[in-house]
Amino acid sequence: MGHLCCAKQKVKRGLWSPEEDEKLIDHITKHGHSCWSTRCGKSCRLRWINYLKPDLKRGSFSAEEERIIIDVHRILGNRWAQIAKHLPGRTDNEVKNFWNSCIKKKLMAQGLDPKTHNLLSSSRSVTTMNNNSDELSRFGYGQSVHPAPFTISPPIKSFDKMKHTGTVDHCGFNSVVPNLETIWPPLIANSNALPSHDQSAEGAIPVPNFQWQQDNMISDHQLLMGFKDQMIDNNSQGSFDFTANGGSSSSSLDYTNVSSSCFGHQQASGFICLDENIWHEEGAMGALNLKQGLQQGQAHQAEASYATTLDLDMIESAFLAAEAEFCSGTTSMENLQWDC
DNA sequence: AAGCTCCTCAACCGCAGCGTT
DNA sequence: AAACGCTGCGGTTGAGGAGCT
Incomplete structure (x- = not known):
């Protein structure tokens, strides 16, 4: 993966070491999170938002959170950042990953199209609906x-x-x-x-x-x-x-x-x-x-x-x-x- | 134990929007 | 108005772990 700005700046890429995490936390504690510079700024920002922020909720999603994701996704579609706003402590990335790895499959197993939340079956030929x-x-x-x-x-x-x-x-x-x-x-x-x-x-x-x-x-x-x-x-x-x-x-x-x-x-x-x-x-x-x-x-x-x-x-x-x-x-x- | 497949999820990419110069 | 840089977002990738044979 070539991160363009990283390549330009000749800065480190790839997985983060615990030492780097420590440095980043330390830096943000001292200077806030508006000054990204040493590692690629974009990467630092992402690391902070998705992983290091103290108010992040770790661990697996609860049934309630799952329900909220499904319900909000039904209304908003793949707007992960918007969906994540309804789940305190969860990030858009986390929600997106959970959707792709778990919920999507569940919906499909139920015969529902994960994009539209409608039935996958094409047997919809309603002409008249009688009460019989x-x-x-x-x-x-x-x-x-x-x-x-x-x-x-x-x-x-x-x-x-x-x-x-x-x-x-x-x-x-x-x-x-x-x-x-x-x-x-x-x-x-x-x-x-x-x-x-x-x-x-x-x-x-x-x-x-x-x-x-x-x-x-x-x-x-x-x-x-x-x-x-x-x-x-x-x-x-x-x-x-x-x-x-x-x-x-x-x-x-x-x-x-x-x-x-x-x-x-x-x-x-x-x-x-x-x-x-x-x-x-x-x-x-x-x-x-x-x-x-x-x-x-x-x-x-x-x-x-x-x-x-x-x-x-x-x-x-x-x-x-x-x-x-x-x-x-x-x-x-x-x-x-x-x-x- | 080794090799393979599948899955998860952190990280990256590319783009759009916005503000500044 | 145009160029540029920054930020945020959604899509995608791939390392690493789990599970299976």
Whole structure:
């Protein structure tokens, strides 16, 4: 490996000796980390950032860290530095190595494309989604499916698709769309239906099942569902949780910048963009589980307001702001949110 | 024990963006 | 405006260790 600047400066390259590490630590202790000179500056900087900094967490990644990496990667892609900001004590290099050596393989073993987090299988030929057992079993519903991570599209891309692809033309999306109801009118909700999802999660409040339909799809790969004016506890943050119908798996969506509102507000609105693998993994049915902050007894109101008017410009600007905040690392996955 | 393969991860490369001259 | 240097990032490499035959 020829490091250009090293070759020019005729400085040492290769693995670092303990003595050099000591020297570097000593130098930084005395002079700070803004003066790189003797060894190649670039190499020193890297050594410090990736290995010597005192606040670095060593050792293997925890299950929680792994989950965070997968979840953030789903949103940001290979932006390792951004991902690492959500893992205190971990470096971008470390996260990248862990992804390449471990997580990638795990996802592939689950039949998921590590780049898109979608199913690798090309058997996606949804034309009509009926609530019958054949259709449901075709998409895994009612069977024992492996726990499926939910895939959330990067919000900006979602909007690009919504606004610019022909796929949504039939929904009238290219014209001025006064409300989201025009693109997902048939969220069938039966207010009397009993929830059948996992209610064991603390604070979970069930809402009636609804049925995914092709009309709810905003592109070949995405579904859209929305909510409006959901009652929120004044003192808590509203967050939303998708739970597989039947309770086979649960994946928090808190961080997906899909939830909205809530501090100091009584009501929240927003929408959720879901990738196709939810369709596949969870079958035709899903249940929205309003996890925390919602007041008991408000489930019907939440259900009834799925398909009501939302201002797209407002949502887009909220998305942009949320993404910027999220990418800057100033917002953790747990509290990413915005006011509507 | 030797040889081989596979895996991990520290380190390097090349590029882009930014500030300074 | 152009040249230059610095910094930060994502992709890639390869040394060394573990495991297997």
